[in-house]
Amino acid sequence: MTTMLIPRAVRAQAPALSKELAPNYGSTVCRRWKSGPYGYTQAKALVYSKYGDPSNVLSLHTHSISPSLPSNQLLLRTLATPINPADINQIQGVYPSRPPFTTLLGTPEPSAVGGNEGCFQVQSVGSAIKSVQKGDWVIMKNTGFGTWRTHALAKENNVLKIEDKEGLSPLQVGTVSVNPCTAYRMLKDFTTLEPSQDWFIQNGANSGVGRAAIQLGREWGYSSINIIRDRKTAEDTEAMKKELLDLGATKVLTESELQSREGAAHIIDWTGGKNLKLGLNCVGGPQTQALTKTLSQGAHLVTYGAMSKQPLSVPTGLLIFKDIKFSGYWVSRWSDAHPEEKKKTVEEILTLTREGKFKDVPFQEMRWDWGTEESVLKGGIAGTLEGFRSGKGVLVYGDT
Numbered sequence: 050m051t052t053m054l055i056p057r058a059v060r061a062q063a064p065a066l067s068k069e070l071a072p073n074y075g076s077t078v079c080r081r082w083k084s085g086p087y088g089y090t091q092a093k094a095l096v097y098s099k100y101g102d103p104s105n106v107l108s109l110h111t112h113s114i115s116p117s118l119p120s121n122q123l124l125l126r127t128l129a130t131p132i133n134p135a136d137i138n139q140i141q142g143v144y145p146s147r148p149p150f151t152t153l154l155g156t157p158e159p160s161a162v163g164g165n166e167g168c169f170q171v172q173s174v175g176s177a178i179k180s181v182q183k184g185d186w187v188i189m190k191n192t193g194f195g196t197w198r199t200h201a202l203a204k205e206n207n208v209l210k211i212e213d214k215e216g217l218s219p220l221q222v223g224t225v226s227v228n229p230c231t232a233y234r235m236l237k238d239f240t241t242l243e244p245s246q247d248w249f250i251q252n253g254a255n256s257g258v259g260r261a262a263i264q265l266g267r268e269w270g271y272s273s274i275n276i277i278r279d280r281k282t283a284e285d286t287e288a289m290k291k292e293l294l295d296l297g298a299t300k301v302l303t304e305s306e307l308q309s310r311e312g313a314a315h316i317i318d319w320t321g322g323k324n325l326k327l328g329l330n331c332v333g334g335p336q337t338q339a340l341t342k343t344l345s346q347g348a349h350l351v352t353y354g355a356m357s358k359q360p361l362s363v364p365t366g367l368l369i370f371k372d373i374k375f376s377g378y379w380v381s382r383w384s385d386a387h388p389e390e391k392k393k394t395v396e397e398i399l400t401l402t403r404e405g406k407f408k409d410v411p412f413q414e415m416r417w418d419w420g421t422e423e424s425v426l427k428g429g430i431a432g433t434l435e436g437f438r439s440g441k442g443v444l445v446y447g448d449t
């Protein structure tokens with residue numbers, strides 16, 4: 050173990066770190082990555098110091114991380130981080146969880162790092178760390194850590210180790226904890242679906258969550274009715290239907306088909322009118338009424354997204370006469386309250402991935418290299434707000 054003496058002038062170049070994350074100049078020496086003078090790791094992060102449109106408020110901040118780690122800290126190198134709708138809402142200031150603004154990274158204004166999910170490789174560990182070692186892959190235990198950054202200092206209890214990374218890609222690991230876990234828990238935690246008998250229906254079926262629900266449903270023997278928005282052309286709509294059927298969807302309808310008399314009749318025919326026990330609502334708005342009306346007596350509608358940005362309106366009779374139960378689901382609440390369950394759910398989904406039973410959502414990879422300019426990163430992130438996208442935006446870290 051080498052002890053480095055850091056001259057006062059060089060120490061002054063490092064950003065002001067809090068006491069908690071302040072370097073311990075006399076303990077472990079970490080491996081250099083993009084190294085600066087005296088072995089400092091050069092790092093970048095997409096930060097914001099006020100809420101607003103990501104293309105206005107995000108900025109790329111460069112800072113240094115000391116080669117000496119406090120005994121209870123890990124240095125992580127980021128491999129892949131998705132851009133989820135919630136990340137954008139968080140930066141806009143319209144999401145319920147808001148990471149605190151701090152000066153930990155030495156930003157001129159107190160700020161937070163964007164992003165909530167990702168796959169990281171352990172670069173070096175402090176002397177007291179036992180549960181992970183250099184080279185391991187980890188994900189964040191809780192949301193709100195701030196993942197759009199090339200490197201991070203974390204504590205042992207901030208991370209969940211991926212027990213077996215063999216056969217997995219950073220993209221698969223970096224996108225497992227939000228969408229697939231949400232689909233998994235919504236299918237399991239609200240009502241009991243009988244395999245080979247019961248059905249669920251969902252809108253936003255081509256979303257990350259929707260695709261995960263289709264595949265888990267297929268794996269567990271639940272039939273699914275999947276609602277998508279009509280595409281610009283009939284060919285595009287058919288192509289999207291085929292994509293979801295190939296993933297394991299039992300039926301796929303467009304919003305307009307669902308609203309037609311024939312659509313409703315088909316659903317009664319397929320489900321026997323009594324086995325459609327669960328609805329998953331990604332969209333909200335008036336269009337969700339048609340979906341809710343198809344549910345069987347006593348079924349459950351679980352709302353997890355509001356992509357239409359419209360309130361959900363429900364005919365009173367569905368509550369009184371059909372006894373439909375309405376709930377909301379928020380994966381952050383679940384994962385913060387049940388970290389062990391999160392680990393088990395993540396490992397189960399990754400096992401299915403490794404076995405080829407759980408396919409990736411289509412990705413639009415955005416490479417983040419050391420020289421990638423702020424405007425490129427911000428442009429890519431802002432673009433993820435658009436509908437009818439061909440894939441989920443994921444930042445993939447290159448020579449950072």
Ligand SMILES: NC(=O)c1ccc[n+]([C@@H]2O[C@H](COP(=O)([O-])OP(=O)(O)OC[C@H]3O[C@@H](n4cnc5c(N)ncnc54)[C@H](OP(=O)(O)O)[C@@H]3O)[C@@H](O)[C@H]2O)c1
Binds near residue numbers: 258353
């Ligand atoms: N509550 C939770 O714990 C939780 C967890 C994960 C995700 N979510 C939420 O779930 C939603 C989907 O997230 P994701 O990451 O799966 O999304 P995603 O993969 O980016 O897909 C977005 C989905 O929303 C649809 N969409 C976009 N704009 C729409 C509009 N104006 N009206 C109707 N549908 C629209 C898209 O359909 P097109 O292809 O037709 O545009 C697509 O199906 C988001 O609201 C997200 O915040 C919630």
